[in-house]
Amino acid sequence: MWGPSVLTVTLLGLASISNGVLAATAGCGKAGSLNTGVQKLTVNGKSRQYTLQLPVNYNSTHPYRVVFGWHGANDNMDVTVRGTLVQPPGSFPYFGLQPLAKESAILVAPDALNKAWYNRNDEDYAFFDAMLAQLSAGLCVNEKQVFSIGFSHGGAFTKALSCKRASSHRGVIILDGGGPIDGSSGCVDDPMAALIVHGVSDGIQGGRTTRDLYVKRNGCAATNAREPVANSRTPHILTEYQGCKEGFPVWYIAFDGQHWMAPWDGGSGNNGEKTFTPAAAWRFITQFQ
Template identity: 80%
Template sequence: MRSASVLSLALLGSAVTLSGAMAASAGCGKAVTLTSGVKKLTVKDKTRQYTLQLPANYDPTHPYRVVFGWHGANDNMDVTVKGSLVQPAGSFRYFGLQPLANDSAILVAPDALNKAWYNRNDEDYAFFDAMLAQLAGGLCVNEKQIFSLGFSHGGAFAKALSCKRASSLRGVIILDGGGPIDGSTGCSDDPIGALVVHGVNDGIQGGRATRDLYVKRNGCSTATNPKEPAVNSKAPHILTEYQGCKDGFPVWYIAFDGQHWMAPYDGGSGNNGEKTFTPAAAWKFITQFQ
């Protein structure tokens, strides 16, 4: 087990590789049928929508990784697209990943029914399935590079997807997403890459429980009690990269001195899209899978 600040993320480990790591979808090589913007689907007799952001110079012969970004409760997809809960305005588009991706990924901002991921009758699972099918059929997608990222209630749903749709996902990123997966009966035992980010002043026991769920699931051999900054210490966040996990299925854990913030920063008191460490950590986590 190692601990470090995100400033030294570049020094942590090497790229994770798997055999057959590239899996081109049916949409590769076809004429483009989807463009950036709001898309609508009928799922379980309800109209659902999401915002799609394609690379500026999208190449239909290149399989792209895909990142789904799940907004929190009482919000909508526009919060994800515009980053409107974080200042300065526009600094946290698609959880701050859009500028870091540099046109190397397809970004998806799903919209919840009634502003929350209640998943009644598995309708949100079905929504994810329908979006992924539409993307894979109409675009060139690397089906071994699908990621799910969420904040708060969206983080809880991202966890649920990692339980129920493990075969479709390469990794999951949970930002202040609370405790273990709710209703996990029948949860897949398949390992999945995981990054858990949680504030020590935001019910940290829930973040630890989420972390430990993936530590166990991925068979990591190191202890589950890494260092964390003290509450109100204004100490830097601490990144732990677990060791001994199943090959190709890392578990990273970031504890920060703060509360329920989407874009925390060291020594800060809220969301700041220019100073936050979460986008760099999330993008580093995603791009280790080569």
């Protein structure tokens, strides 16, 4: 739980304060043992991999926020890294966050087994744990500034992580992730900052139910969020819920569209150069200082 007190501690001559808590990890002040590129791990006896993107001019004395990007079903980490699921190809790397985060965040693109986050025997939870441990040991990480963003099946898994790994996350961003799934609805006592983005023509009731789950978790005041009319080609509508527990906002964006990772107002699909989601996601992430 985030407390109001301020604790200042020196670690290898470094200190980082985030919401009043020291956030620097063991990798701070050390020569980085990880570089941009594909990283491999063995988790529960299985070979796993992820792609790492370090900030421009990475500085081992500065604790960085970390953003995990979870791809959808039937895809892989390369889709996240290159942004090739949207048009124009390659204009949406790391869900469009790379151009915004190039100097201030460590970006991670995990790769699913068999192209989906089935999480058999909790193996994908263990994969997340192993990645975060490796990053914290080898890089300077702000452990109070860890986020996950996911699309579709990756969004559904992000919801599950926000419950089962709530203590490891500062917030989550869910893009067309449907309704609550196993592992994402039994943690109403654990607040979690959340941004939910959902198309009104993509089973919108699932998006509303997910939104309401976080509204309840965070103690926000219930309200009927406005939504565009389907096929009206009107702009997306952002609702920032009021009365939430301090430090745990809930944002909800409804857009006129379908199952799109990079929707744009007045458009008819994904466009990485026109989409509003990266700016909204980055504003959501960077409100936590």
